[in-house]
Amino acid sequence: MIDAEPVISVEGLSVSYRQGAGFLRVVEDVSFAVAPGEVFGLVGESGCGKSTIALQMLGYRPPAMRTDAGAIKFEGRDLLDLDRAGLDRVRGARIAFVPQNPTTALNPGIRVGDQIDEILAAHGAGDSRVRVARTLDLFGLVGLPAKLDFLRRYPHQLSGGQQQRVCIAMALACDPAFVVLDEPTTGLDVTTQEQIVALLIDLRARLRMSMLYVTHDLGLLSQIADRVGVMYAGRMVEIAPTAELFTDPKHPYTRGLVGSIPRIEDRSGLPARPLRGLLQRHELPKGCPFAPRCDWATQECFEVRQELEPAGAAREVACWRWPEISVPPDARAVSQAPEIDHAETLLAIDNVSVIYGSGRNAFVALRDISLDIGKGETFALVGESGSGKSTLARAVAGLIAPAEGTIGLSGKPLTGLVRNRTPEERRLIQFVFQNPDASLNPRARIAKALSRPLEFFFGRSSEANVQAALADVRLDGKYAARFPDELSGGERQRVAIARGLVAEPSLLLCDEILSALDVSVQASILALLQRLKIERGIAMLFISHDLAVVRMLADRVCVLFRGDIMEIGRRDEVFSAPFHPYTHSLLEAVPTPLKPHPQRGASVEAAGTPSATGCAYAGRCAWQIGEICETERPPWRETGEGLRIRCHHSLEELTRRATWPNEPPTDTQDRRAMQ
Amino acid sequence: MSAETLSAPPGRSTSRWTSLPSLWRQTPLSFRIGLIVLVIHLLVAVTGPFWAPYGFSQMGTGRPLSGMSRVHPFGVDQLGRDIFSRVVHGSHIVILLSLSGTFLGLVVGAVLGLFSGYVGGWIDEIIQRFLEALISIPFLVLALIAIAAAGPELSGNPVLIVLVVALVYAPRIARMARSVAVDIATRDHVTVARLRGESAWSVMRRELLPNATSVLLVEFALRAGYAPVLIGSLGFLGFGLRPPTPEWGLMISENRALIIVTPITVLGPGLALASLVVGLNLFTEGLARILGRTVKLGVQ
């Protein structure tokens, strides 16, 4: 399989965590190897053990962690046998680590230059002059200003993306043979994510680095990984070269994972249906851990442990049934909801501006926003953090009063703040929050959370009502007696949605409700929302930064940047040329399995605050014309189908510049490859 | 696309009250020891007067200034009183005063703090400044001037002691309650209730208070643990209850002069007081651990 001697190889690794009085096995008999110059992706959902493996590769063992069995062979030694002094020599110098959260991983009290200098000094890189020169080189390598005064900055003076570049520079400082990256882009913006991934691809090509890239985002790995290992409940279930994993997944779990990824390209007919059910740790069978959720599971699967066996060139699968599984039993994928045209306006937002603070500290969160949401329409609001999308939702909900403009519900203007609104108005608009942990009262049972709005708005509630509400979001009736901390994130989010629906609103405000969830859970909630849309005819203001999800759900889409509308129109229009430059860069930045390398230079890292008069996107726009973008507010450009774009470029120009989506293969070829 | 319903995993709620012995085994060691000590103190407080060998002001029980003996485990003071009996008679005093004073302080402080934290704005600011000023006067000093302010008629009155303890604790508890309220008020489930249009009172009752109980419970235990020390200090300095009340702090002060001759007359009540506080502190630490919180034992 692998010709050359691997850089590092993991053999039969088993790790347990102390939990209360006993130990919980989190990694079970995992084996794999990484070849020189190879990027090995390790993917799985939260709790699968991938981060534990990443840390073990650096020999990191907190007191609560216990290595039960196995070895990690590196440069002739077993890393798990080394003592602290031995590990100190290897870490940083031969094996390096890029952390998930660069903000907390950097010491807030030490200048960034010194934090790199420290690792150089620890591994004998010469005197201080040599080290400073090397630090400057490293900064240049990772795309940071190679200037002395930049070295003197503290971490909090850098953006998230810059902090991560510093961490990458630290990792590369001593020319390690192997780099472990633990979800390096998870906490970053979509566009920053794209930049960091591009940097890593570039570095890998230039320096021939071997990497272990750990992530839960399968789509991301398609861009950077050579081979991927898929983990489930602590076990390795499949190893395959990246492209093959996406086009021909063999393990049922991998199939489900690939099937769960919302597709941004207009494709239907996926190789598998998305995952169903949940990982229930207390109910893991003796044999294959995936059996309870597997469509092809037999009695033997529940009892017999599955080991990795070869399944082709450079492929291994831990499922004895893999040769038999070729056609999925029921290949109904999560497809797009059909677009519905909505005539009657439910919510009218006219020239709304929201300003935080006052005087010199005034921050314009929303600038002169106007849009309409029709009855029963799903309206998506897209943008990165700081775009003002949450602010708009909060203004509609009545948590903030607009400084200017009006918001009208079914023709009648809504009072700014919720406490001045009528009970009916309050009932008709319901809010679902991003974080399922905080939106349910930990001390109230689920039944209480659902019955309270019923009592409050309708005067009475019964057990039957509660059961019906739970059934609506496909939760079993027994959930009513539980407390929120007994539920998983996905289950809690369903309850939050049920709570919103129970008031029978006409508008549901969903603020990034999927962002805090695992990808397979996202898929099931997405399906739920699609169904509710059709059944209930309820309008939704759906806020998300994830374009793929938006593509699955929305009727109309609005793209926001720094408080200003960049583009607005029906879904299919927005997702096809012409594009606003910002929309285009967002689409480019979405990693998909069939787009191996992203375009670089799609957007420039922003500098300073936007001008109050020009285009909000000026200074970051890759297609910027010049002065005019900074000084003059762009006019609206409108297409025949009602798509509106705010740009100085003409629609023809924008259509000409569009390079998204990539050349799609012809239909028939593609369909066959996916079977 | 699946239309299946998620079935609920086995609930925790049903198994909460299985058996007392297993519940007991799950608690941390500190909690268990603390509870045992407290129970012993409580038993002594309640039943003591019935089995104590002598009355608390009964004189002539033995040779004055005699030391430890089987008849007099804590010795005899210069008035001929049996110190052990006095300690036993006095134990209900300390416990009663500590608990009631702390409880009063908790009620006042919690209501004030929760309200202040939830409401926010300038009301909150004013209340904060006022509380901070009260806290800036050291514990003991505040207690002393409060007693002085109460005047000579009330001196020695146990109710005064209870009020003073409450006065000293209420601002500190209020500050803690306020920060908890501020913390909880930002949570989304409170926003959900506000969006519904629930009244401030309703929100405080349903969303704030249930989530603050564990903090307040720990806070109560913590303060109750120091209260005997405060009361003892007041007694020691002569500002607490009047003789011949067998209050432990007062007794330590009374017998201090005898320390060269019979140290046990000081160490006896001292041991009682210290063991009570140890029990309370252990209990508090254990309780905090059970409720998933950390606690800072100590003076402030």
Add this chain to the structure above:
Amino acid sequence: MTIFKLVIRRSLMSVVTLLLVSLIIFSMLEVLPGDVASRILGRDATPETLEQLRTELGLDKPAPVRYLTWLGGLVTGDMGQSLVSSRPVEEILAPRIFNTVLLSAYAFLIYLPLTIIPALLQALNRDRSVDHAFSVVTLVLLSVPDFLLATILLLAFVVMLPLLPAISLVDQSSSAWEYLRAMTLPALTLAIVMAVYAVRMLRDNLIEVLDSDYIRMAELKGLSRRRVLLRHALPNALVPTLNVTALNLAYLVGGVVVVEKVFSYPGFGSLLVDSLQLRDLPVIEATVMISAFVYVVANLIADVAAILLNPRLRTG
């Protein structure tokens, strides 16, 4: 906001607090009790003496005027005259404050190593027997009231091992050595009470720092254990330590009251108790005000130091 503004703003808050404190103290001591004069002189006072006292204290003037005159006096340094000795209050206070400051400094010197060493040992050996042992010891000592501890130490070092004097009466004529001997027991008592509390807090703070992400990152960079501890952990544990120290200073102000009384040390604390027993109103007011002042200033210094040490605020 610039760091300068932050510090100014914080200081102003302290001033406001002090004003409120003075209001509270004044109200409690002069307004609430009703007739202050009879309170001071007691039940046996004749009407004439009461009248005399009233005019002397200016009790015929309305309360707000009295408050402002008193406040003004505090600021300018004129705190009135002692009712007991007729000497100016400042004169009585000065040597007492001096003694207490000396005692506090001595206590602090003992307290520092007594805190830092056990806390470090505990944090580095978390959950092992050393950690548990110290936790038990600190808990027990914590539960012993300061007056009891003082008495026990007295028993140990005066009665059983006659090393130190039982009574710490010193005055201007005492020599430095006598001062030292007199101060040792009270200082030791204070130091132990403060240390026991601080050790627990410092241990928790150190552990919190040791658990943080950047410590893990430092270890993963291959830095030696010593370097991680000294360069990364300790400096970041400094700020919470400052907080603890401020709180301890605050304790000190109250703690001296009892400890000085036990050892009859002529300091600020015993002055307070004595003046309360003698109902010497001007002295009471002045001493209480000063204790609050020390507390507020101690907290202010701790907060300002925290601001100055926070790189986020330093550079903006």
